[in-house]
Amino acid sequence: MTGATRALERPMPRIAPWRRRGLRRAITFYVLISPWLIGFVLLAAIPLVMAFVMSLSNYDGLNLEYVRLVGLENYVRAFSDPDAQHALGRTLLLMAVVVPLSLTLQLALALMVNQSIRFTSLFRTIFYLPYVIPVVAAAWVWKIFVDPTGGLLNALLGVAGAEVNVRWLVEYPMVVLASLTIWGAAGGGMVVFLAGLQGIPAEYREAAMIDGANRLQVTRHITLPLLSPVIFFNLVTGIIATLQILVQPMLLAPGILGLSPGTVPPSDNYLYAVHAYLEIFVKQLFGYGSALLWLLFAVVLALTLVLFKTSRRWVFYGIEP
């Protein structure tokens, strides 16, 4: 009997059923996420790495002949750039205003359309609509809406009698920007909250009400705790989205150039991403602009980590399978 024959006769090692199932599950998992993963690597991870390298250079975006590495110079510069500090302050202020108001509005809308009333589907569609309107169109609509001369807002405010001539984009630019942002995000957040609400078993609420809890108590002690993972998700994504806002303030700025190097938003709406954009495309400081964006990434990451740390105290995963 040859060695080869002996090998053939050797019984195949038995693979535990759970291991075979685990392998299948892993393969299925990676196959299913591969389109997203490939997209993430090509469109996010690689540009991020390239941007990091760029942030260590004096690259002007025009000619590689003059490129040289400058170490951490761009990062050091960011800490002494008054415009960057102003822009970061305005961005954090916008975040502090927009995120709580957004979450409140989204949750309120979700609670409303979660009721068994007539035309619920119609209301859901209406509330969701702003979310699917392209931001450029939405910003123009708002710009016309708040225009002091022919805008609807002043006309509505003037219905009472006295003529209203508030120059919203001049006197209250951040109010307009925050309103546009909250309005635009309301539908998306509402849908997520709605899904969360519909995932809460009705028995919990019914049991509480049988025990004598009123609607407020049910909301406070049953609905909100069980909804806390969804609140947490919307909070994290809301913060990230607000910190990245670029297009809206540019579109709301005076003039018709929109997202273009010639546009300068008013001081109140001079946000961090706007500053980075202008440094890159007006001053052609691609290296410095990339450093600014990496610092933004660090801020986003830090805030996210803080939120995760605190989430253990207030996010309740009580109906985990």
Add this chain to the structure above:
Amino acid sequence: MTTWTTRRQLLKGAGVLAAAAAAAPILSACQQTPTTPKAGSGKVIVMTDPNEFNDNDRKTLEDATKLKIEIVPSDLTRLYAMYAAGNPPDVFRVQAAGVPQYISRKMVKNLQPYFANSKLLKPDDLAPANNYYKWDGKAVGKGDLYGMVKDWSPDYTLFAYTKAFDDAAVKLPSDSTPLTYDELRALANKVNRKTGGKRVYWGFVHSNNDQWIDRTAMNMLAEKGQTLYAADFSKLNISGNPEALKVIRFLYDLAADGVQQTPTDPSPNWMGADFNNGQVAILQYGYWFSAMAESDVTKGKTVFLPAPTWSGVRRDPTMTATGWVVSAQTKDPDAAWAVFEQYMGGKPALDRAQSGWGVPGLKSLYKEMPQQSAFQKQVQKVLQGELSNADFVLQFNPYLSEQAFSTSWIKNLEPALKGSITFDKFVQNVETEVNAAIVDGKRIVGN
């Protein structure tokens, strides 16, 4: 044992990935890579404004050159992205303010040898605005040619809406004697009108809503033989130059007067459309605007006026000199030139001249400008006087991008007009920011 992904882990993962992608959208915008043909492929990529280059132009050029032409819409951000990717367009549209910078960064091709051998584009026939495409490393207007204007206009001329003057019972200025800027300011304040807090007429709108404010200031200063920048472009000098300070103060006061669109009194539209809507009494735009100045509202009520003077010296050059250049990195320079040459000297050039959308880039085509209607005749009368004062260039800074000055101006004008900062602080901020940008620009090119 089966391990389930908990909701906490899923949310955690989603949050971290979302955070990781936070900066990606802006950064990845720099990575767009349009296709560029291989050498000898017979295709030329032209980045230009589709409003200025229609399908007929493309077909005419393709027939004349036997080359395929791909049009990429003009977009500065995209141009940078294409350069960053190493695939710039073969030919692209520029304005005068960007030319010294593009040349000093070796981005555009020296076309002097091509011009020397061209049968269509003869040096003696080139309009004065083409001097903006010359740069010898020290001054605009000297050295070899790197491009050419598609058309141009003496840009400091004025369009007056006569109804605004009638409504204010103010006499219309003469179309043969130029106003001084002081007279213009006084006039603007007289015809400027608001009713019930709502805008009726802006008195005097200029500088493309401050996008070209440095160009206006430079031309005013040039009347006295001065410039905004040091001779070697190493510094913006306003506070140290009394005349520059006077000019900047004048332009600032115009904004503070409330006769023009500003960050504190913006228009939702562009200034040309506001004129067409009958909301601007005096508009500073070049001859090209005459092709659209008469709308249903302004028809029969528009008059073309000569450029104002700062100190009595007539100077009315173009401030835009919009034209084309050929990329230094083009893989087929001969093909790029063929398209360039036909566009500048072939049938498309003749069509442009006859359309009235600008003074032709070739003097031999001047006679083709339209003069049928009464308004066109009046425009031509004024234009002929202006052309003799147009042979000048503005000294654009090679270390600054086109918007560096105006961005700083607009950014600081808002707090200044709101009273948050003084005029002196306004000037100081603009100087500091622009000078910092000059230092960056100099460092990039190794100076």
